[in-house]
Amino acid sequence: MGYRACQLVPATGGALVLKAKPALQYSEGRSKPWSGSKLVNCFAERADGDKREDFALMAAPGLLEWADVGTGPVRGAHVMAGTLYVVSGTSLYSVSSAGAETLIGTIAGSGLVHMADNGAQLCIAAAGVGYILSAGSLTTLADHGISWSVSDVGFIDSYILWTRAGTGQFFISGLGDATSYDPSDIATAEGSPDNIVGMIIDHREVQFFGSETVEIFYNSGAAAFPFERQGNAFIERGCFDRDSIVKIDNSVNFMGDDRVVYRLTGYQPIRISTHAIEYQLRNVSYARGFAYDQEGHKFYCLDTDNGTFVFDQATGLWHERKSVDLTGWRVNGAVKAYNMVLLTSGQDGKIYRPSLDLNTEDGERIEVDIYLPTIEGQRQRLTMYAFEVMCETGVGNSSIDDPQIMLRYSDDGGRRWSNEAWRSMGVIGDYRRRAIWRKLGQFRQRQIHLRVTDPARTFVMSYYADIR
Numbered sequence: 001m002g003y004r005a006c007q008l009v010p011a012t013g014g015a016l017v018l019k020a021k022p023a024l025q026y027s028e029g030r031s032k033p034w035s036g037s038k039l040v041n042c043f044a045e046r047a048d049g050d051k052r053e054d055f056a057l058m059a060a061p062g063l064l065e066w067a068d069v070g071t072g073p074v075r076g077a078h079v080m081a082g083t084l085y086v087v088s089g090t091s092l093y094s095v096s097s098a099g100a101e102t103l104i105g106t107i108a109g110s111g112l113v114h115m116a117d118n119g120a121q122l123c124i125a126a127a128g129v130g131y132i133l134s135a136g137s138l139t140t141l142a143d144h145g146i147s148w149s150v151s152d153v154g155f156i157d158s159y160i161l162w163t164r165a166g167t168g169q170f171f172i173s174g175l176g177d178a179t180s181y182d183p184s185d186i187a188t189a190e191g192s193p194d195n196i197v198g199m200i201i202d203h204r205e206v207q208f209f210g211s212e213t214v215e216i217f218y219n220s221g222a223a224a225f226p227f228e229r230q231g232n233a234f235i236e237r238g239c240f241d242r243d244s245i246v247k248i249d250n251s252v253n254f255m256g257d258d259r260v261v262y263r264l265t266g267y268q269p270i271r272i273s274t275h276a277i278e279y280q281l282r283n284v285s286y287a288r289g290f291a292y293d294q295e296g297h298k299f300y301c302l303d304t305d306n307g308t309f310v311f312d313q314a315t316g317l318w319h320e321r322k323s324v325d326l327t328g329w330r331v332n333g334a335v336k337a338y339n340m341v342l343l344t345s346g347q348d349g350k351i352y353r354p355s356l357d358l359n360t361e362d363g364e365r366i367e368v369d370i371y372l373p374t375i376e377g378q379r380q381r382l383t384m385y386a387f388e389v390m391c392e393t394g395v396g397n398s399s400i401d402d403p404q405i406m407l408r409y410s411d412d413g414g415r416r417w418s419n420e421a422w423r424s425m426g427v428i429g430d431y432r433r434r435a436i437w438r439k440l441g442q443f444r445q446r447q448i449h450l451r452v453t454d455p456a457r458t459f460v461m462s463y464y465a466d467i468r
Contacts, residue, residue, distance in 0.1 A: 020387075020448070020463040021373045024055055025317035026309065028371065029276035033413030036447050038276075039319040040369035042458065043297070046315050052461055059368050059458040060321055061294060062358025063331070065350055066342060067099030072349035075107075077335040077342070078115035080122050084337040085133075087113050087124065088349040092131075092138065097338040099351070105138035107131060112243055112288060112332070114198075116155040121178040123160050125153040130162055132178050139179070146171070146181050152242060154201045157219045159226070161206060163196045168210065170196065172227070187225055189215040191234050198242030202252050205230060207264075209239035211257060216267065237262065237269045241287040248291035249298045249313050255287040261302065261311070272311060277318050280306055292334035292341050294354060303328050303346070324364050359399070359455040368452040371414075375465060376445040384440040386466040389450060392459040393426035393433040402427050403456035405435050411443045425456060 023037040024044045041060040047053065070088030077086045084095040090108065093101040107113065109127025116123050122133040128149035130141035141150065141162070151165040160173040168188045174180030189196055194210035201207075206217040206227065214235035220228040238257030239245060245254040252264045253272070259281045261273035273281070281287070284304040291300050298313040301321070308321045308328035321329035332346030343352045352362065360366060389405060396402055404422040426433030452458045 018375070018465045018467055020375060020465050022055060022057070022462065023370055023372050024315075025274070026280075026319050027274070027276045027373075028414075029279040031413075032415070033374070033445075035276065035373075036371055036410075036414040037373045038369075038371045040322055041320070041366050042368045042370060042460075043310070043312055043319045044315055044317050045297070057370065057458075057460040058356065059359065059366060059452070060319075061354035061356045062366065063343065063352035063361045064355055064358055065362055066340070066353045067095055067101070067351045068349050069093050069095055069101045069351060070349040073346045074333060074344035074349060074351065075109075075111065075126070076113035076115050076124070077333060077337075077344050077351070078117065078122065079335060079337045080117040081119060084335065084342075085115070085122055086344070086351070087115075087126070092124070092133070095337075095351075104133065104136075105131075114152050114242075116153045116160060118155055118158060118160060118176060118178055121160075123153045123155075123162075123178050125150050125162065128165055134179055141181070144179050144181055146183065151196070152198050154199055154206065156201045156204060156206060157226075159219075161199070161201075161227075163199055163208070166195060168193070168195050168208075170199070170206075170208065172225075185225060187227060189217070189229075191215045191229065194238065197239045198245050200245050200247060200252055202247060202264075207252065209242070209245055209254065212236075212238040214239070214264075214269075233267050235264075235267055235269060243286070243288040244302060246289040246291045246300060248300050253289065253291075253300045253311070255281070255289070255302065259284075272316070274318060277309055280304075280309060288332065290331075290333045292343065292354070294341065295356065301329070301331070301334075303332060322367070323361060324367060330361070357457075359397075359457060365453050365455060368458050370450040370460065372448040372450070372463065374413075374445050374447045375443075375467075377467075379444065381442050381444055382467050383442050384446065384465055384467050386436055386438045386464075387440060387448065388434060388436040388464045389460060390462040390464065391425060391435055392457060392461075393435070394429050394431035395425050395457040396427040396430070397456060400454045400456050403452070403454035406451040406453075407437050408449050409440065409443075410447045410449070411445065413445070414447055417449065420451075425452075425454075 026038045028038040075087040092104040113126040124131040130150045149165040152163040158176045160178045171186040189208040192213040194212040216230040216233035240255045262269035300311040323330040331343045333344040423435045
């Protein structure tokens with residue numbers, strides 16, 4: 001007798017004890033009966049060396065408030081010369097290592113900003129305006145003779161580069177001086193007639209992402225204008241949203257004009273999204289990306305109006321992040337400052353420190369959801385006498401004495417679900433506690449949904465089903 005999504009293991013007494021296939025990433029796409037497995041607020045970690053299982057699931061990190069800057073939301077954060085600068089609401093602040101803010105000036109608009117520096121001067125592109133913080137004074141490009149609307153900013157080889165909004169043009173500052181400009185120091189990414197969506201500096205090259213193509217420029221040192229197109233380095237793939245372009249793990253990730261997520265390997269865009277993720281992205285109106293590292297996991301987070309989807313470059317697997325009562329995750333950006341990874345809020349002015357040892361998100365619960373792949377026999381009716389989750393137990397703590405894990409099941413492809421049944425994950429020190437459910441009835445196909453909402457450590461290793 002064969003079973004799908006299960007592995008037969010030895011048993012006694014006529015029982016078929018099946019090791020259920022784990023859910024390792026977000027796979028729910030157009031058809032739930034075909035693929036309904038997904039992970040929300042948890043992610044897979046691959047075993048290194050001798051481990052009990054090849055993979056385990058752990059809850060997404062909790063968020064501990066580090067600072068509360070301005071009125072929010074936080075629109076951007078950047079470190080220059082060891083000091084953190086934050087745009088919160090319509091204000092620019094410097095923030096000390098103790099989290100204390102100092103107001104600097106006003107930044108127009110309400111959307112995300114883009115920031116770059118040359119070591120002494122901070123440049124900000126916001127709502128079409130280019131701002132320059134130099135020697136404590138905040139000015140605009142118009143104050144220095146440039147009236148063009150800008151959409152992005154970057155730094156390379158002592159030059160500040162700006163993209164001119166709604167065009168394929170970019171222009172540069174004077175060498176080492178973000179307040180000095182010659183209007184003739186302007187060029188066009190003209191390998192294709194599409195406009196520049198955004199740019200990023202990577203490996204001392206400037207990558208200009210258009211709506212249909214990507215062009216690569218480098219500093220040739222030419223006297224008339226130092227930046228030239230890099231030979232035949234021309235990528236016939238456009239960008240959907242400038243804010244999806246993120247440097248991570250020595251490369252660049254972005255969402256393409258075809259709503260597929262890519263990673264640039266050299267000059268080759270390699271697809272990293274799955275059909276399930278692409279299904280979720282099919283109708284989104286924006287895609288805002290950021291990246292951060294945590295204990296060897298390098299997360300590329302893509303926030304959209306249909307949720308926040310996260311790619312873990314350590315495993316090549318996707319999962320979803322979701323804050324309570326929000327469509328996606330409350331976090332909208334990340335920055336490394338003062339020897340810390342800091343995450344910024346898209347809801348207010350808060351800045352957080354992420355921690356896998358913290359089980360709440362700014363005091364709110366984290367709802368961990370695990371939807372397992374369908375268990376199915378060879379079209380015969382089966383009886384599930386028991387289902388056991390092998391998880392870390394005895395995880396009660398000062399916040400919750402007896403944390404619980406919930407199970408429910410669907411026998412019609414995730415359309416209707418059974419009542420919830422809760423089991424203990426063990427009070428403090430009850431390390432031999434078993435999370436097991438019995439007398440779960442008959443089925444031809446079944447999907448299991450597990451949930452943890454209590455503020456306790458969640459670490460799931462494997463699943464067993466007693467099916468006869």
